[in-house]
Each structure stands twice: as C-alpha cells, then as structure tokens.
Amino acid sequence: MPTDPLPDWVLTRRREIGDNVRAARTAKRLSQEQLAEQVDLDRKTVNRIEQGAHSTLVDHLVLIARALDVSLADLVR
Template sequence: MPTDPLPDWVPARRRAVGDNVRAARTRAGLTQEGLAGRAGIDRKTVNRIEQATHSPLLDHLLLIADALDVPLADLVRT
C-alpha cells in the first residue's frame, strides 16, 4: 500500500508526466480530443493525466506514447 499522505515528490513527478504528455501532444498538433481518439481512451482521461489530478494507468501511458509515436520514457522522464 502506498503511504498516506504521499510524499511531496510523488505529485510533483505526476505533474511533470502530465506536462510531458501535454508537450508531446502539442508538438504533434493534436487537441486532447484528437489524442484521445488516436489512443482509444476518453478525453477526460487525457485531461486528468495532463492536469495531474489522477495517477495515470500504465496502460493509458502506453496507448498515449503509441498514439504520439514517442517512447514511453519520453513521457515519464522527470
């Protein structure tokens, strides 16, 4: 079980991942809806990842990386 509350660095890195997703999406010239369609996920999921309001599922990050044609490492590098 994760510690509760989470250490400060966890939400900070989650925000960094969201920033990386947003930057890659923007470079690809896609809206959140466009990325969601390519990745086969809900636009709200993309928004939640970019805004860091929820912890992203690995499956969602894998789908996003594939849809953007970027390595997963580029999205999770902090």
C-alpha cells in the first residue's frame, strides 16, 4: 500500500513522465484535445498526466505511447 502522502521522489518522477508525454505530443504537433480523442480520454486527464498531477494508469500510458508512435519506455525514462 502506498504511503500517504507520497514521497517527493514519486511526485518528481510523475512530473518527468508528464514532461515526456508533452514532448512526444508536441513533436507530433498534436493538441491535448487531439491526443485525448485518439486515446478516448478527456483532455483534462491528458493535462493532469502532463502536469504530473494525476496518478495515471499504465493502460493510459500504453494507449498514449501507441498514439504518439513512441515506446512506453520512452515515456517513462
């Protein structure tokens, strides 16, 4: 069971993953709305993932990676 609140390093990694998602999305010249439509998520969810404010499901990251034509590993590095 995760500790509450989460350690700072977890929140830092979450933000780094969000930065990677944003970089891959902007490299594909997609808006958050366009990416959200492709992966059947709400734009606000994509925004929360990119901001690191959302503890996202691995399933969502898999869908995002596929839509952006990058590996899941590229997003979580």
